[in-house]
Amino acid sequence: MAAAEAAEPSLKPADAVLLTTGASGLVATSGPDTRIANTTFLPNGPYQQTAKDPRTGQGLSYDAYTEDTIHRFFQMWQQSDCDVLHAMRRNPTGCLSDLYPFVTTTFLAPTEQGSDTPMAFFNVNSGDAPFLKSLADRFTLADNYHQAVMGGTGPNHIMLGTGDMVFFSDGAGHPLPPPPLPPQLAGLPPTFPPLSLIANPDPVPGTNNLYKNDLLAVLGIYVNCADNTQPGVSAITSYLQSLPFEVASNCAPSHFYAVNNIFPGFHPDGRPANPFNSPPAADGSDFFFVPPSNIRTIGDALIAKDVSWRYYGGGFNDAVAGRPNAFCPICNPMQYATSIMVNAAVRTEHTKDVLDFFSDIANDTLPSVSFVKPSGFVDGHPLTSKVNLFEAFLKNIVDRFEAKPKLFARTAILVTFDESGGFYDSGFIQPLAFFGDGPRVPLLAISPHARGGRVVHTYYDHISILKFIERNWGLQPLSVRSRDNLPNPVADADNPYVPRNMPAIGDLMEMFHFKHESEGRGEKGSSTTHRLNYGAGR
Numbered sequence: 001m002a003a004a005e006a007a008e009p010s011l012k013p014a015d016a017v018l019l020t021t022g023a024s025g026l027v028a029t030s031g032p033d034t035r036i037a038n039t040t041f042l043p044n045g046p047y048q049q050t051a052k053d054p055r056t057g058q059g060l061s062y063d064a065y066t067e068d069t070i071h072r073f074f075q076m077w078q079q080s081d082c083d084v085l086h087a088m089r090r091n092p093t094g095c096l097s098d099l100y101p102f103v104t105t106t107f108l109a110p111t112e113q114g115s116d117t118p119m120a121f122f123n124v125n126s127g128d129a130p131f132l133k134s135l136a137d138r139f140t141l142a143d144n145y146h147q148a149v150m151g152g153t154g155p156n157h158i159m160l161g162t163g164d165m166v167f168f169s170d171g172a173g174h175p176l177p178p179p180p181l182p183p184q185l186a187g188l189p190p191t192f193p194p195l196s197l198i199a200n201p202d203p204v205p206g207t208n209n210l211y212k213n214d215l216l217a218v219l220g221i222y223v224n225c226a227d228n229t230q231p232g233v234s235a236i237t238s239y240l241q242s243l244p245f246e247v248a249s250n251c252a253p254s255h256f257y258a259v260n261n262i263f264p265g266f267h268p269d270g271r272p273a274n275p276f277n278s279p280p281a282a283d284g285s286d287f288f289f290v291p292p293s294n295i296r297t298i299g300d301a302l303i304a305k306d307v308s309w310r311y312y313g314g315g316f317n318d319a320v321a322g323r324p325n326a327f328c329p330i331c332n333p334m335q336y337a338t339s340i341m342v343n344a345a346v347r348t349e350h351t352k353d354v355l356d357f358f359s360d361i362a363n364d365t366l367p368s369v370s371f372v373k374p375s376g377f378v379d380g381h382p383l384t385s386k387v388n389l390f391e392a393f394l395k396n397i398v399d400r401f402e403a404k405p406k407l408f409a410r411t412a413i414l415v416t417f418d419e420s421g422g423f424y425d426s427g428f429i430q431p432l433a434f435f436g437d438g439p440r441v442p443l444l445a446i447s448p449h450a451r452g453g454r455v456v457h458t459y460y461d462h463i464s465i466l467k468f469i470e471r472n473w474g475l476q477p478l479s480v481r482s483r484d485n486l487p488n489p490v491a492d493a494d495n496p497y498v499p500r501n502m503p504a505i506g507d508l509m510e511m512f513h514f515k516h517e518s519e520g521r522g523e524k525g526s527s528t529t530h531r532l533n534y535g536a537g538r
Contacts, residue, residue, distance in 0.1 A: 008326075008377045010314050010354045015392035019377060022063040022386055033067060033117070035060050042119075046424060049120035050128055062128050068383040069104045069118045069422030073151035073223070073259035074201035074232050076422070076438055078209065079103045080150070080429060084242045090495055092244060092502075095429040097439065104422060106208040119424045122387070131391040132444070135398070135415075140450040140511045144427065144497050145443035147419040148462040148483070149436040153381075154261035154330035156418045156438075160462040161333020163482030165435055166293045167255040168197075168222055171265065171338070173294035175255045178222050185287050186215060197221045199259060200231035218288070221260045225251035225434045236434055243431065245502045250433035250481060258290050259435065261330055265292035266341040268319045268329060268351070285329060292338040296478045298369075298466055299334045299350060307473050308367035310350050312357035314375030314393075326376035331418070361400045364407065369469060372397070382421060398446060412512065413446040414465060430459060432483060432503045437461050445511040457496040458506040459489045467507035 004016040011018075024035060032039045037053040037060070049066070052059030060066070079100045086094035100118040122128035124136075148159040158166055168178040180194035188195075199220040200212040212231070214220040226249070228234040240247045251257070263285035265273050273281075273289040280286035302309045311334055313319075315327035334340040334350065341347050354374065360366045373379070380390030394415060401408040420439040427440040443460065463483045469475065470484060477484040488506050489499030 008314075008375065010358075010374060010378060010396065011389075011392050012396050015389075015396075018063070018386070018389050018392060022061065022065045024065060033060075035064065036117075036120075046119045046121055048123045048126070049117060050122065050126070062122070063386065063388055065386055066117055066120075066382045068381070069100075070107050071152050071419055071422035072214075072220070073149070073155070073435075074199060074211065074220075075103050075107055075209070076150040077236060078201070079422070080439070082239055082429070082431065084239070084244070087244075090498070091428055092498060093429060093431055095431075097425060097429070100422070100424040103209060107210060107214075117382070118422060121423075129387055129391065131395050132387075132442075135394075135444050135446060136455075137453045138451060139447065140445045140452070140454045140456060142443040142445070142456050142458070142460055142508075142511060144440065144457050144459050145416065145464070146427075146429065146440050146459075146461040147417075147436065147438035148432075149259070149419075150438045151259055151419070151436075152261050153328070153418050155259055155435070156462060157331045158258075158333045158336060159435070159483070160418075160465060161297045161299070162295050163463050163466050163478050163484045164295050165257040165259070166290055166295060166336055167252075167257045169291050169293070171291040175252070177224070177254075178256055181219075181287070185284075186219075195219055198231070198256070199223050202231055218261075221258055221262050221288075222256035223259050223434075224254065224256050225249055226253045226255065233434075240431055240434065247431055247503055248433065250435070250483075252481075257435070263289040263329055264332070264336040265289050265338075266335055268313075268316060268327065268332075268335065270341050270344060270347050283329075290336065292341070293336045294338055295336075296482075297334050297337050297340065298469060298478065299337070300339050301470070301475050301478055302369060302473070303346070303350075305473060305475055307369065307475075309369040309371075310352050310357075310360075310367045311371040311373070312352050312354050313373045314354045314378065316351065316353040317355065328373060328376055328379070331373045332371075357397075358400065361404070361407070364404075366407075368473070380417070409448055411447060412449065413444075414468075414508070415442075415444040415446065416462075417441040418462075428459075428497045430499070430502055430504075432461075432486065432505070443508075445508070447512060449512045449514050454511075456510050458491065458510050459497065459499050459504065460506045460508060464506050464508050467505070468509070471507050471509065 004019040005013055037051055037058045049060050050062050080095045080097050081099045082095040084094045086096050104118040124133040147156050149155040167175055169175050178197040180196050183192035183195055184190055196213045197219055202212050204210045204212055224230045225233050228237055237249050273286050275286050277286050311332050313327055313332055315325035318325035319327035357372055374393045376384050378389040378393040379385050380387045401411055420441050425439040430437055466484045487504045489504040490501045492498055492500050
């Protein structure tokens with residue numbers, strides 16, 4: 001237990017035991033997860049992951065570690081199965097979301113098998129996710145909030161911080177095509193052909209959707225989506241052009257955008273990523289990185305407005321010190337930005353550890369805006385974490401705020417997941433650009449101004465958090481092309497999930513009942529004195 005507590009100091013000591021429970025006990029195999037009840041006779045549709053067989057009692061515990069599912073860019077477009085020929089009044093974009101099991105079980109080689117769990121769900125009415133349910137019962141839940149990019153963790157965090165996508169460049173903002181990698185970097189013999197970093201959703205011969213250039217699901221990173229001759233591009237752009245409302249691809253010419261996970265151009269301590277670093281980073285971040293970005297971040301906008309902010313990452317101090325850690329470098333959108341990372345004073349003021357977040361709560365020194373990212377041990381991501389660990393992390397935060405009523409009275413805590421993890425969702429998807437939106441993820445607003453167990457149906461995505469910050473502190477959109485330029489949705493009386501004025505995303509204000517404060521800043525209904533703390537799992 002002492003080792004568990006030391007490994008994850010963001011948990012209360014009583015919760016550290018969760019790090020030691022839930023292992024499968026199974027031998028590593030490509031076969032089904034036999035802990036799941038009736039695993040070889042699952043229904044043709046969603047099923048409760050924690051359901052037990054009434055005869056044998058067999059079933060997956062809520063505390064169990066589970067397999068990860070595929071959630072890369074082109075695979076998620078494939079899972080969503082979007083075609084206007086499928087469009088209906090309640091689903092005018094025609095995304096059926098009916099290919100999740102197919103994609104997750106066939107993206108590997110023919111002799112392998114993917115996860116059993118793309119159609120699994122937790123049932124909060126039978127005891128799953130008890131703390132998250134208690135928060136939803138007390139505060140406000142958004143059930144039409146979406147990941148902003150089809151795909152994984154890195155692109156969705158980048159979009160959260162910029163409203164845009166990073167691209168391969170010379171490090172000074174001039175786009176370049178990404179060069180191929182030497183095969184030795186992937187452990188292949190030097191006689192092997194150079195490895196392309198361009199994503200290509202054409203399947204390898206003899207497979208359904210084992211994509212070319214997708215070696216071990218870590219390559220296939222960049223897309224020049226302004227060029228319809230590039231692999232996979234025309235299928236998406238043609239779909240966007242067929243929609244009954246105008247959707248721009250938002251793809252600049254000759255820009256190769258990072259649509260799958262890639263390390264930032266800087267290490268947490270500010271050192272530039274470089275394959276000639278001695279020794280190179282063990283996690284591959286000195287080889288698989290996007291050059292430094294000049295795309296404006298919400299951090300830049302807050303600095304310009306003299307609004308205090310910090311990004312708090314679990315394991316950050318250990319990462320800087322070179323100790324073993326579970327810090328997530330692809331989760332800090334500001335770590336990609338030259339404007340934040342090259343200035344030591346700016347970097348050290350605005351990038352901290354979660355332990356510093358706890359200290360700032362205790363000392364009443366929190367900035368106006370906080371981004372809080374748990375470590376990989378407690379972020380709830382399947383395979384490497386569990387949702388009950390994320391609940392324990394979140395409870396530690398909420399308890400600290402509620403123990404200080406004056407602080408909590410002027411705080412809004414927004415809790416969400418960066419992406420759906422490749423799990424099935426039935427919700428409406430509004431395409432906003434080549435990059436997404438993606439499937440729904442939950443968002444909770446925890447605040448004295450968001451009580452009552454309300455459920456808000458307004459269409460949101462990660463950029464809604466940017467819009468909330470911008471409205472609350474009187475900021476302009478980050479750039480002429482960032483997604484925070486989109487209008488707020490106009491609700492349809494018959495179907496509040498589908499905006500009448502697509503494309504549109506909300507600014508989260510419907511989730512709160514703020515008292516109007518006439519300080520000459522912000523818009524009607526917003527408060528200019530409320531602190532925002534954003535937390536993300538997965």
